Amino acid sequence: MKTSTLSVILCFLAGIFVNAVSIDKRQSRGSLQQVTGWTPNPTNVGMYVYIPNNLASSPGLILAIHYCQGSAQAYYTGSPYAQLAEEYGFIVIYPNSPHSGSCWDVSSEATLTHNGGGDSNSIANMVGYAVSTWGVNSAKVYVTGSSSGAMMTNVLSATYPELFKAASVYSGVPAGCFVSSTNQVDAWNSTCALGDQIDTPAQWGNVVRAMYAGYSGARPKMLIWHGTADTTLYPQNYFETMKQWTNVFGYNYNAPESLQVNDPQSEYNTTTYGPNVVGVYAQGVGHTVPIHGTQDMEWFGFA
Ligand SMILES: *[C@@H]1O[C@H](CO)[C@@H](O)[C@H](O)[C@H]1NC(C)=O
Numbered sequence: 001m002k003t004s005t006l007s008v009i010l011c012f013l014a015g016i017f018v019n020a021v022s023i024d025k026r027q028s029r030g031s032l033q034q035v036t037g038w039t040p041n042p043t044n045v046g047m048y049v050y051i052p053n054n055l056a057s058s059p060g061l062i063l064a065i066h067y068c069q070g071s072a073q074a075y076y077t078g079s080p081y082a083q084l085a086e087e088y089g090f091i092v093i094y095p096n097s098p099h100s101g102s103c104w105d106v107s108s109e110a111t112l113t114h115n116g117g118g119d120s121n122s123i124a125n126m127v128g129y130a131v132s133t134w135g136v137n138s139a140k141v142y143v144t145g146s147s148s149g150a151m152m153t154n155v156l157s158a159t160y161p162e163l164f165k166a167a168s169v170y171s172g173v174p175a176g177c178f179v180s181s182t183n184q185v186d187a188w189n190s191t192c193a194l195g196d197q198i199d200t201p202a203q204w205g206n207v208v209r210a211m212y213a214g215y216s217g218a219r220p221k222m223l224i225w226h227g228t229a230d231t232t233l234y235p236q237n238y239f240e241t242m243k244q245w246t247n248v249f250g251y252n253y254n255a256p257e258s259l260q261v262n263d264p265q266s267e268y269n270t271t272t273y274g275p276n277v278v279g280v281y282a283q284g285v286g287h288t289v290p291i292h293g294t295q296d297m298e299w300f301g302f303a
Pocket residue numbers: 176177178179180181182189190191192197
């Protein structure tokens with residue numbers, strides 16, 4: 001082999017090495033990347049990130065949280081947030097459940113308490129990591145999820161209200177509704193799932209306030225989606241969740257500001273209590289309410 005050929009090969013290999021190091025440091029853009037080595041991560045939640053090619057300066061951040069049997073990868077491909085990130089320039093983080101069956105722990109005392117060391121704590125810590133590592137604007141942080149991810153969205157909104165400006169909840173249950181009376185991690189709660197846990201707005205509001213006792217700052221505004229034909233997390237959970245957040249924001253649950261029929265589409269009703277609590281109830285829709293990216297972008301203030 002000629003010396004010149006050898007040096008070309010060596011330069012080529014050195015180039016790959018340098019590239020690999022720099023990509024690892026800044027996270028490559030336009031694809032789903034696993035993030036390792038971030039701390040503290042008390043329950044070993046996985047962290048995946050999508051940084052758009054079209055990254056805004058001082059970008060926003062959406063946490064997009066998957067359903068049971070789902071994964072960060074599945075929610076990345078099955079939800080519109082990565083495409084919307086290219087349009088609006090925000091970053092998306094997809095947490096990945098550490099539990100078998102890949103539901104989220106929304107039942108233990110740890111996860112239902114601010115800085116309690118549960119899944120919610122691990123996910124909340126991703127926000128600080130994103131702010132310090134990628135320059136995320138901490139005033140533009142949002143959370144959304146479906147099913148178990150929707151339950152976690154309500155839990156995060158209750159336990160870390162200081163982190164989030166707004167939340168969009170697809171087919172969940174009220175924060176604290178899935179609590180385990182025996183403090184089990186990642187437990188199923190049939191009473192709640194079946195819509196049999198019926199409380200007053202004040203009772204549900206107290207559950208939220210107890211999750212971060214003494215907190216009196218701002219809280220994320222809540223957009224709640226649910227289908228009338230949900231046989232996994234029964235539709236009563238829509239009404240219980242609305243009771244909860246209207247109470248937290250001081251609205252009268254029995255006196256919404258407006259009801260828009262066939263909004264944002266045919267067979268969907270939008271009930272507005274005020275700027276901080278809006279519910280969308282979808283006639284004939286089952287457990288999977290399709291993610292409404294356009295409405296979420298408006299709710300989060302990107303559009
Ligand atoms: C289910 O949740 C309710 C609160 O929503 C709670 O009172 C009940 O004890 C829980 N059930 C179990 C089996 O832990």
